[in-house]
Amino acid sequence: MNKKPIISFPHLGDYHIPIKFLLGHLTSYEVIEAPPITKKTIELGTKHSPDFVCVPFKYNLGNFIETLDAGANILIQAGGGCRYGYYPEVQEKILKDLGYNFELLTLGENGHVYLKHIYKMMKRINPKTNIFKSSYYGIMTILMVRFMDEIDKIIRKNIGFEKEKGSFTTLKKEMLDDFSSCKNIHSLIGAYHKYKKEFLMLPIDKPDNCLKVGIIGELYTSMEPFSSYFLERELASMNIEIKRFTNVTYLLFQKRLREKKMLKYIKDYCKYTLGADGMDNVYRTKYLIDNDYDGIIHIKPFGCTPEIGAIPIIKRVCDEGKIPIIYFSFDSQTSEIGIKTRLEAFYDMLKIKKGR
Amino acid sequence: MNAYLGVDIGSISTKGVVIDEENNILASDYIWTKGNPIDAVKRLMNSLKDQVDNDRVKIIGIGTTGSARKLIGSMLNATVVKNEITAHAIGTLSLYPDVRTIFEIGGQDSKIILIEDGIVTDYAMNTLCAAGTGAFLSSQAERLGVAVEDFGKIALTSQKPTKIAARCTVFAESDLVHKAQMGYKKEDIIAGLCNSVVSNYLNNVGKGKKIYSPIIFQGGVSKNVGVKKAFENEVGTEVIVDKNGHLMGALGVAILSKNATNKTNFDFSMADEEFETKGVECNGCSNHCEIICVSKNHQMIDSWGNRCSKGDLINKKKSHY
Structure with missing residues (x-):
């Protein structure tokens, strides 16, 4: 490539911050973020995607097109244990057919993300990488992701009850800015503890018997708020405490370690894993029932095969545990009003039930 | 008073x-x-x-x-x-306090509501498909040259309802045309259509739900006796249609x-008074949210449709949860 290399990657919630941080420290190349997801992103993605592909593919493709237009020429894509595993190849083909000139690098193979593979990839885009520096920033990024996920847990618990509207969102933005400007692990840990304290001190007005709802389902729609029409924000505005399991920390580290334990917990329902997060969601359903949650919201992209496989099992667990559940399937054409109506009815149902 | x-x-x-x-x-x-x-x-x-x-x-x-x-x-x-x-x-419970299941088929959507001890325990609304709603029935009535009000009565006269594909509006429609051209009787086709609405409803909206009686059937389509009869045949118990069912x-x-x-x-x-609505496109970002403004006597009273605070035209009233 004779042009100046510029690296870019698709969006996933707030994780563009640690990804950019890591890439920024590992290569001497320029790193740019894809423009934030908007309606235009998904329109572009939908236009050039197969109609029946799951919706994260369309979002990712839209991100790629927008970032290529902004000048990027090296793209990074991950991959996972379902259709996600085919994303890089298919997207590369579509974009090349559209006439873009770029190189696409993947973070893993056979549906798994390996650190070794990432290092190999880094070596390719920056031969001067040294393993100690890479490891240091790798660890720092992992810590950053972990801290973000921990803080998010606190936020989800309390944001529905904030006394001053927007206080959590403002503080989070401040925290993310601080995190990305940290120079070393020491200052990152310091910043984490400082913000954790601040988040816990934000004034809230939370009743003891507030409604508690768990969000389970496919990973992209769980982690990218745009793709679920800001479901969590909507729930927070109804004064609901939210529990969500899926985050990057979970996917990278906890998932594989907990698999056996989870299968044992749900041995009455599942004997083996269902692909992607299918089995995990059966486990979560049972967990939410056993921990006295009021309701469950299951979200997935339209046509998500692992989740479709898990739904009948989840239904049975919910029937036996007598917990209300609703299912949402998201696609680029989903009616936002329809989702709001169902969500409102769900809220009414939980509230009347709890009032009894 | x-x-x-x-x-x-x-x-x-x-x-x-x-x-x-x-x-x-x-x-x-x-x-x-x-x-x-x-x-x-x-x-x-x-x-x-x-x-x-x-x-x-x-x-x-x-x-x-x-x-x-x-x-x-x-x-x-x-x-x-x-x-x-x-x-x-809430409306249905005020008249039938012991109702367990509500079937509702309206103009553009259909829903099922399950109730236990006077509280809603589960519900579903059709998500992707307009098959089996009132709009579909009235368009097919027109195709067959029958007033939609008479649809049910004609269906009841059928001895042998024709089978019509229920999966999807498009298939149902082409199946219906095909059956008509084959020479099936009109009343059999109409009765078949009523059956297909019911099986579509039970397979889509009512999928996986346990249906207990008493069952109340309401919404515009409940006025169609053919569909009511088809429901009763399918679920095997009486289905109640209230004379005020459309007002619930x-x-x-x-x-x-x-x-x-x-x-x-x-x-x-x-x-x-004079009311007017106007669609305005917000140019704050590439989302291009379409904001609907409602004005009363040329004075704006409300607006909605924006995703962020950038497009807030006037302070919204507190939503009524």
């Missing part, structure tokens, strides 16, 4: 009731929306105004529901704006406005 107004405004029809403190219906009407909810509500208000004794009856609570609930709520300055699922459940949503939201704490003072004067 204090009274409460409930308006249920759907895609096809607009329903309104005025009730007293004991939930007795003082006035009610059922008119076509004709794609113009603002005009429909004005016509509805004029009709309700003529039915009630304006000197004696004082409306102090207003509720709106249905797909245009927000727009109409803002026009009427409603005290309660509620989704149609909750409204239907309006009744429910009127009851909700009675129970709400905030009160208002309403005379029917809004029918003479």
